[in-house]
Amino acid sequence: xxxxxxxxxPVGTRNDRLTRRAGQRRRYGATESEIxxxxxxxxxxxxxxxxxxxELRQIARSVARYPPAQLDSPIPRRRDPIASRRxxxxxxxxxxxxxxxxxxxxxxxSVAPRRGGGKSYVVDVEGGSPACPCxxxxxxxxxxxxxxxxxxxxxxxxxxxxEGPR
Ligand SMILES: [Zn+2]
Numbered sequence: 001x002x003x004x005x006x007x008x009x010p011v012g013t014r015n016d017r018l019t020r021r022a023g024q025r026r027r028y029g030a031t032e033s034e035i036x037x038x039x040x041x042x043x044x045x046x047x048x049x050x051x052x053x054x055e056l057r058q059i060a061r062s063v064a065r066y067p068p069a070q071l072d073s074p075i076p077r078r079r080d081p082i083a084s085r086r087x088x089x090x091x092x093x094x095x096x097x098x099x100x101x102x103x104x105x106x107x108x109x110s111v112a113p114r115r116g117g118g119k120s121y122v123v124d125v126e127g128g129s130p131a132c133p134c135x136x137x138x139x140x141x142x143x144x145x146x147x148x149x150x151x152x153x154x155x156x157x158x159x160x161x162x163e164g165p166r
Contacts, residue, residue, distance in 0.1 A: 009047045012094035015055065016087050018043060022063040032064035052156060081142035082149075089149035093157065101151050111147040121147045 005021045006013075018039045025035045039059060043050050062083070092098045099112035107126035113119060124131045130148045131137070137145035 011049055012091045014047050014051050019059050022059050026063045029068045032060050036060035082144055085146050085149040089153045093153055101154050109151045111150050123147050123151045
């Protein structure tokens, strides 16, 4: 399967498409810094609203963790629990109708449910490990959840201080 990077990258697709592009470069043996240079150019030329550089650095770093030989098939992105929640958070926040997180104290944010009618969750980003009372976060497997990633994405987009780990 050949992936061709689209000429324009709308909000909500940027991380996903640039990660695929990075995976292609890695497959052919590019180093982390070579990948970063490549997706920086693609991001500035193709993104309708360019992603922040630190997000590009995260993409390059995570893709470079894979040895090139393992990338004969596409990167198993779906199995990366943090990346998949992050992509979902970015897609939700790209919808103008999706409610923004509400800051209710210096470190706590109320996050609306994914669909109308559910209960909202209070995410606490204080300290080294962001907390959320939802079952996904409490299972502890990935150290994150959709709600934490929504706060992280939203805070990054709004250039607020993100007090948790990156
Ligand atoms: Zn949660």
